[in-house]
Amino acid sequence: MSKTEPTPATEDQDIGAAGSQLSTAPTEDEGVAMPGSFGGVRKPGALGWLAWSGREAVGWVRWIWRQLTSMRVALILLFLLSLGTIPGSLIPQTSVDAVKADNWRKAHETLAPVYDKLGLFHVYSSVWFSAIYILLFTSLIGCIVPRTWQFVGQLRGRPPGAPRRLDRMPVYSTWHTDAEPGQVLAAARGLLKKRRFRTEAAGDAVASEKGYLREAGNLVFHIALIVMLVSFASGQLWKSEGQKLMVEGDTFANTLTQYDDFKSGSLFRADDLDPFSFSLDTFEGTYERTGPQRGTPRTYEAQVTYRDGADGTPRKKTIKVNEPLETADSKVYLIGHGYAPVVSVYDGQGKLAYRGGVASLPLDANVTESTVIKVPDYRDKDGNQSQLGFKGLFVPTQDPAMPMVSRFPALDNPRLVLTAYRGWLGINSGVPQSVYQLDTSKMQQFKDKDGKSPFAQNLKVGDTMTLPDGAGTLKFEGIKAWATFQVSQQPGNGMALVGAVAALVGVAGSLFIQRRRVWVRAVRGADGRTVVEMAGLGRSESAKLPEEIADLAAALTADAPPVAPEEPEAAEEPVAPADSQDSAEPSEGARA
Amino acid sequence: MTLAAAANENLAHISNVLIYSAMAVYTLAFLAHIAEWVFGSRSAVGRTAAAITVEAQETAAGTAGKAAAQGGGTAVLERPKVVTRSVTGDRDVPDGPGAAGTSEKGDVYGRSAISLTVLAFLLHAGGVLTRALSVERAPWGNMYEFSTTFGMAVVGVYLVLLVLKKNVRWLGLPLTTTILLDLGLAVSVLYTDSDQLVPALHSYWLWIHVSCAILSGAALWVGACSTLMYLFRDGYEARLVAGRTGAGLDRYLAELPQDRTWARFKAKLAKGTDNPVSRLPAAATLDKFAYRINATVFPLWTFTIVAGAIWAEAAWGRYWGWDPKEVWSFITWVAYACYLHARATAGWKGRKAAYIALFAFATYIFNYYGVNIFVTGKHSYAGV
Ligand code: HEM
Numbered sequence: 010m011s012k013t014e015p016t017p018a019t020e021d022q023d024i025g026a027a028g029s030q031l032s033t034a035p036t037e038d039e040g041v042a043m044p045g046s047f048g049g050v051r052k053p054g055a056l057g058w059l060a061w062s063g064r065e066a067v068g069w070v071r072w073i074w075r076q077l078t079s080m081r082v083a084l085i086l087l088f089l090l091s092l093g094t095i096p097g098s099l100i101p102q103t104s105v106d107a108v109k110a111d112n113w114r115k116a117h118e119t120l121a122p123v124y125d126k127l128g129l130f131h132v133y134s135s136v137w138f139s140a141i142y143i144l145l146f147t148s149l150i151g152c153i154v155p156r157t158w159q160f161v162g163q164l165r166g167r168p169p170g171a172p173r174r175l176d177r178m179p180v181y182s183t184w185h186t187d188a189e190p191g192q193v194l195a196a197a198r199g200l201l202k203k204r205r206f207r208t209e210a211a212g213d214a215v216a217s218e219k220g221y222l223r224e225a226g227n228l229v230f231h232i233a234l235i236v237m238l239v240s241f242a243s244g245q246l247w248k249s250e251g252q253k254l255m256v257e258g259d260t261f262a263n264t265l266t267q268y269d270d271f272k273s274g275s276l277f278r279a280d281d282l283d284p285f286s287f288s289l290d291t292f293e294g295t296y297e298r299t300g301p302q303r304g305t306p307r308t309y310e311a312q313v314t315y316r317d318g319a320d321g322t323p324r325k326k327t328i329k330v331n332e333p334l335e336t337a338d339s340k341v342y343l344i345g346h347g348y349a350p351v352v353s354v355y356d357g358q359g360k361l362a363y364r365g366g367v368a369s370l371p372l373d374a375n376v377t378e379s380t381v382i383k384v385p386d387y388r389d390k391d392g393n394q395s396q397l398g399f400k401g402l403f404v405p406t407q408d409p410a411m412p413m414v415s416r417f418p419a420l421d422n423p424r425l426v427l428t429a430y431r432g433w434l435g436i437n438s439g440v441p442q443s444v445y446q447l448d449t450s451k452m453q454q455f456k457d458k459d460g461k462s463p464f465a466q467n468l469k470v471g472d473t474m475t476l477p478d479g480a481g482t483l484k485f486e487g488i489k490a491w492a493t494f495q496v497s498q499q500p501g502n503g504m505a506l507v508g509a510v511a512a513l514v515g516v517a518g519s520l521f522i523q524r525r526r527v528w529v530r531a532v533r534g535a536d537g538r539t540v541v542e543m544a545g546l547g548r549s550e551s552a553k554l555p556e557e558i559a560d561l562a563a564a565l566t567a568d569a570p571p572v573a574p575e576e577p578e579a580a581e582e583p584v585a586p587a588d589s590q591d592s593a594e595p596s597e598g599a600r601a
Numbered sequence: 602m603t604l605a606a607a608a609n610e611n612l613a614h615i616s617n618v619l620i621y622s623a624m625a626v627y628t629l630a631f632l633a634h635i636a637e638w639v640f641g642s643r644s645a646v647g648r649t650a651a652a653i654t655v656e657a658q659e660t661a662a663g664t665a666g667k668a669a670a671q672g673g674g675t676a677v678l679e680r681p682k683v684v685t686r687s688v689t690g691d692r693d694v695p696d697g698p699g700a701a702g703t704s705e706k707g708d709v710y711g712r713s714a715i716s717l718t719v720l721a722f723l724l725h726a727g728g729v730l731t732r733a734l735s736v737e738r739a740p741w742g743n744m745y746e747f748s749t750t751f752g753m754a755v756v757g758v759y760l761v762l763l764v765l766k767k768n769v770r771w772l773g774l775p776l777t778t779t780i781l782l783d784l785g786l787a788v789s790v791l792y793t794d795s796d797q798l799v800p801a802l803h804s805y806w807l808w809i810h811v812s813c814a815i816l817s818g819a820a821l822w823v824g825a826c827s828t829l830m831y832l833f834r835d836g837y838e839a840r841l842v843a844g845r846t847g848a849g850l851d852r853y854l855a856e857l858p859q860d861r862t863w864a865r866f867k868a869k870l871a872k873g874t875d876n877p878v879s880r881l882p883a884a885a886t887l888d889k890f891a892y893r894i895n896a897t898v899f900p901l902w903t904f905t906i907v908a909g910a911i912w913a914e915a916a917w918g919r920y921w922g923w924d925p926k927e928v929w930s931f932i933t934w935v936a937y938a939c940y941l942h943a944r945a946t947a948g949w950k951g952r953k954a955a956y957i958a959l960f961a962f963a964t965y966i967f968n969y970y971g972v973n974i975f976v977t978g979k980h981s982y983a984g985v
Contacts, residue, residue, distance in 0.1 A: 034945055080942060080945065080946040081946055081948070081949070083942060084939060084942045084943055084946055084949060087935055087938055087939040087942060088936075088939050088957070090935050091932045091935040091936045091939060091964070094928055094931060094932050094935070095928075095932060097923060097928055098923075098925040098928035098929060098932075098972070099925075102923060104923070105922065105923055105924065133923055176684075179685060179686055180683060180684070180685050181683070181684045181685075181686075182681045182682060182683045182684065183681065184681040241921065250918070250919075330916060331804040331806075331912075331915050331916045332915070333915065333918065340918060342916075342917070342918040344917075344918070495918050497918045497919065499919070502914065502920065505920065506911070509907045509910070510907075512903065513900060513903055513904055513907060516899065516900050516903055517900040520896045520897070520899060520900060520941075521897075521900075541681075543681075555683050555685045558683050559680070559681075559683045562680070562681040562683065563680050563681070566680070566681060571680075571681055
């Protein structure tokens with residue numbers, strides 16, 4: 010009999026009515042009005058034109074808004090977003106690694122200007138990328154607001170009544186019983202309520218619905234996306250991020266002037282900085298000693314003493330790579346390290362002209378470092394004012410065969426190889442100078458005894474380098490470690506985390522919860538017995554719904570025990586074959 | 602210290618032996634699957650295909666709807682029976698009979714292939730475990746370790762689906778093929794001696810973040826396979842309904858003008874693949890299966906990214922910095938969101954959504970191989 014069921018068209022209508030508002034997703038209106046036809050009749054004269062233009066403009070705005078908030082456009086914008094994100098990962102970004110981006114620019118002279126025009130060196134703040142996500146989020150808001158109202162309306166309303174023909178629903182069950190229809194319906198309602206369906210009795214049937222959390226989850230998810238965007242944006246605007254290099258023993262107080270390098274969002278103000286201070290007690294790195302990964306770093310640990318506020322009690326803490334120091338709203342991360350040879354320089358008069366740890370610039374993975382020592386306050390042996398500069402390499406593990414390159418990052422055989430200059434360092438010339446570079450344009454290199462080759466020396470700790478002509482001495486006193494720290498303050502992190510968790514919970518609810526309707530109808534059949542019909546409709550077909558209906562039907566038979574129909578025509582009632590538990594599956598398809 | 606190191610080296614060696622043994626057994630499983638498909642094609646597939654054609658044509662003639670009906674006979678029914686019917690307007694083409702068709706021999710081969718896969722999986726898991734013991738940490742410090750664990754997770758997902766009695770036996774051949782490629786690449790190109798982690802990887806977030814990433818990827822692989830097969834099967838069913846399979850296809854091919862190269866190519870491709878494709882589950886089944894996998898993984902992938910952001914915040918001082926790895930996991934996420942939207946949008950269901958799903962999976966794979974090898978960022982660690 011099922012083979013001669015009515016045409017699909019009417020079935021679709023039935024299903025459509027029964028399933029209306031199972032979701033708050035916007036329906037696609039395919040045949041949108043022809044754009045440009047909004048104004049209607051244009052009356053003669055300027056006023057007529059004005060009225061027409063007004064109607065036309067409003068019509069256009071409405072049309073664009075409808076397009077923008079449609080699922081189809083959201084989908085396209087999402088796709089554009091995923092495509093638009095790609096170039097930023099393949100082309101070096103100034104915001105991520107400025108040096109690399111500059112090198113790339115230099116290496117591709119023809120492409121670089123084009124890329125610059127397209128904003129490809131700062132994709133994530135470029136006009137076109139911003140346009141995509143702003144449109145997407147506009148669309149998102151335009152979509153969420155009406156859906157939320159619709160959903161609230163559904164929660165206030167009642168589940169829609171039973172469709173006329175339950176046997177056309179995707180999941181269906183029926184049986185005959187001797188119980189009274191009223192009894193059956195009351196029992197069905199009780200049963201459904203107990204299973205936390207919202208129920209509504211209407212006429213000869215009970216309507217019920219469950220799984221509203223799906224819609225709620227979906228809305229929460231989409232709203233959480235907005236929360237995350239807002240917190241990300243506010244984090245960018247108010248954040249501050251500064252770096253500070255500290256040699257063991259140094260102390261840092263969190264004020265703008267103390268930073269080596271400082272970046273902040275456009276709305277950040279200097280007095281937003283948390284007051285705290287810390288000093289670097291020791292820094293220690295360990296490295297792999299054997300195997301092919303020899304020299305790979307294993308642990309980095311910085312011992313610090315910090316004070317909260319201007320004069321809090323000093324506390325100790327170890328900062329590791331994954332474990333920043335957290336104080337007030339700021340976090341202090343360990344981001345780099347190196348060695349600082351400690352030297353004393355005595356001038357031509359034998360007076361101490363300089364003493365300190367000289368943070369040197371690491372050049373390779375084994376921490377070969379370039380060392381520059383500037384001695385601005387110096388007198389030669391005749392008492393004339395001048396300046397000294399030293400330049401060279403610090404090598405934590407020297408191999409005599411290759412004295413200029415370190416073989417291992419730990420201090421196994423530390424050496425300092427230096428050469429010296431005298432003259433003027435150019436410090437006060439007004440041009441800012443790097444501490445890692447020696448400007449030798451106004452300096453003269455000391456020469457060896459032969460008067461030609463440059464004077465240089467390879468020093469162990471404790472060694473002294475005596476400059477020619479009694480110009481002074483340099484003593485290599487010892488080695489300290491230095492570490493660079495990044496101090497970050499980024500408001501909005503907490504809100505971003507809340508948004509992320511809400512998004513997770515929401516999307517899980519949205520994808521794992523089935524929203525579905527179940528109807529039970531009980532009427533007296535031609536044979537005088539009660540015909541019970543039960544049907545279910547989900548938002549999407551799922552293997553779970555047939556199971557649930559089977560379960561509900563079985564539970565209901567406690568109050569409506571099935572009996573076989575006697576009338577021959579009653580056999581026409583669709584009753585599934587004995588193996589229908591399984592036969593339910595093929596049409597269901599994936600048994601996932 | 603040296604004693605422990607020797608013990609560890611020993612374990613690492615055992616791990617390598619186990620991985621190679623697993624590869625050998627996977628190869629046997631692969632061959633057994635091939636035999637399964639070959640016997641299946643010789644057997645009753647002709648008959649099966651013909652039967653499907655008849656049924657499909659009947660369906661096409663307007664007898665859609667499946668509500669089976671039958672008179673109840675006994676006096677008291679135990680449990681009311683449930684009838685389901687498809688309302689989505691799918692073609693009512695039944696699932697194919699599986700790789701072995703109706704061939705018993707093929708079925709035996711298929712079953713042995715699964716047993717071999719289970720054995721290989723145990724060896725494989727042993728290899729991953731001994732590797733973990735040898736380095737005394739989670740075995741995800743470099744690409745070699747990641748690849749072997751990823752392959753293990755893929756097989757694990759497949760076996761779990763089998764145990765749950767899901768209709769996934771057809772996955773056997775693509776699965777063993779992929780695993781052999783994955784492990785082959787791992788032992789030849791990506792191999793790195795077992796070792797400790799660089800400081801940035803010392804964190805329990807490694808366990809959380811990476812294990813979720815691996816599990817997501819393994820499940821997404823199953824979803825992508827299903828989607829790919831769906832595309833083939835969908836084309837096949839469309840032609841089935843249009844009467845363009847078997848002899849019909851031959852006729853169509855004969856009538857096609859020589860200069861329509863692309864159409865001829867597609868027809869020939871269809872001719873070559875129809876036989877195995879006819880044994881796959883129905884397009885609707887594959888599509889739904891892929892959707893369920895992808896939809897289940899989406900929250901997990903979301904969590905993977907959130908966990909990664911929390912870790913990045915602890916390690917680098919910012920939870921999001923547009924590092925290439927971050928960028929690509931974001932692209933993957935958006936692409937799968939796009940797929941989910943496509944599934945919910947009229948006019949985008951079906952093939953278009955399937956293409957988006959394949960694009961999304963491609964971004965996942967690129968994030969793994971492409972970004973690690975071609976793009977340098979903060980996520981580049983020891984070795985490859
Ligand atoms: C901006 C405009 C957007 C609109 C109009 C929109 C609309 C919708 C609608 C109506 C649904 C429900 C579909 C259903 O119940 O199956 C949905 C589901 C979903 N949306 Fe959006 N959305 C938008 C943006 C986004 C964004 C930006 C994302 C994340 C990247 C996203 C991710 C999702 C996910 C994961 C689902 C669940 C899919 C499912 O239930 O099958 N949406 N969206």
